[in-house]
Amino acid sequence: MSMSRAEIAKHCKESLKNIHLGTDDEGVQTAKDFYKYFFTNFPDLRKYFKGAEGFTADDVQKSERFEKQGSRLQLAVHTLAEIFENEMVFKAYAREMVHRHRVFKMDPALWIAFFTVYTGFLNSRGAVNDQQKAAWMALGKEFDSEIQSFLKHLGLPHV
Amino acid sequence: MSMSRAEIAKHCKESLKNIHLGTDDEGVQTAKDFYKYFFTNFPDLRKYFKGAEGFTADDVQKSERFEKQGSRLQLAVHTLAEIFENEMVFKAYAREMVHRHRVFKMDPALWIAFFTVYTGFLNSRGAVNDQQKAAWMALGKEFDSEIQSFLKHLGLPHV
Numbered sequence: 001m002s003m004s005r006a007e008i009a010k011h012c013k014e015s016l017k018n019i020h021l022g023t024d025d026e027g028v029q030t031a032k033d034f035y036k037y038f039f040t041n042f043p044d045l046r047k048y049f050k051g052a053e054g055f056t057a058d059d060v061q062k063s064e065r066f067e068k069q070g071s072r073l074q075l076a077v078h079t080l081a082e083i084f085e086n087e088m089v090f091k092a093y094a095r096e097m098v099h100r101h102r103v104f105k106m107d108p109a110l111w112i113a114f115f116t117v118y119t120g121f122l123n124s125r126g127a128v129n130d131q132q133k134a135a136w137m138a139l140g141k142e143f144d145s146e147i148q149s150f151l152k153h154l155g156l157p158h159v
Numbered sequence: 160m161s162m163s164r165a166e167i168a169k170h171c172k173e174s175l176k177n178i179h180l181g182t183d184d185e186g187v188q189t190a191k192d193f194y195k196y197f198f199t200n201f202p203d204l205r206k207y208f209k210g211a212e213g214f215t216a217d218d219v220q221k222s223e224r225f226e227k228q229g230s231r232l233q234l235a236v237h238t239l240a241e242i243f244e245n246e247m248v249f250k251a252y253a254r255e256m257v258h259r260h261r262v263f264k265m266d267p268a269l270w271i272a273f274f275t276v277y278t279g280f281l282n283s284r285g286a287v288n289d290q291q292k293a294a295w296m297a298l299g300k301e302f303d304s305e306i307q308s309f310l311k312h313l314g315l316p317h318v
Binding site: 013020021022023068071072074075078079082083085086088089091092093095096099150153 | 180237248251
């Protein structure tokens, strides 16, 4: 089954209904929760987080750094869903992500892998259905495609 | 006349129809054009751009720095218009802008002033009508209000 751009955007937005952004307790906890899930389930990827290579979920819970980083990430995911309908803006946002991550020298295969991680996070909160998961994968595929083209354009490692 | 959130978003988006984002010639030129307009019309504000305090429009035209910075800015403006309908995401984006600009120690009155600058830029391209201008001012007012609250929350200078 193939979804329209509008349907993809709608399902992605709906999947984020419980991902609260805010400086209140719920927002702060939701921000940390992503990294708690991430570091617990994908410990090998902690190597990209200098100084946090051995962080456990408990370390994240106490960390101001991952509170900030988590807020930024949850905002970025919401933003992807909000802007997806405008292809030009969505692709420009993808290229900007390349600029911001350049310094980390990430394995380029990780861009698409992020969407497996993130839908896993949503699933761990009981908040994602198959259609929403498919919508995130469709969005992620287009995001990754622009990222890889841009990495190539910049002469950087790509897949 | 007061506009709904949806109307504000619609008018802002429409005003950006000719603000192309892309790595092609048009995208690159549109990115530089903002700073050419900005530095020509608001030369006093160049003091916030270290190393470019004396830049003319010609200097911007030749500058890779302002090509990148301009791309980022045009993307941010498009993003504001795209996410405005989702108040929670819009406010989180405003707070993220505070984090990203903290290092520049900007006069806090400049946050709202940006919307005068930007609609002036749109006007210089013959692309903005009164309703669109009013929509940007309404969006800007809400953006600024969240920014100032957050600056206060952080114990930073605010208006």
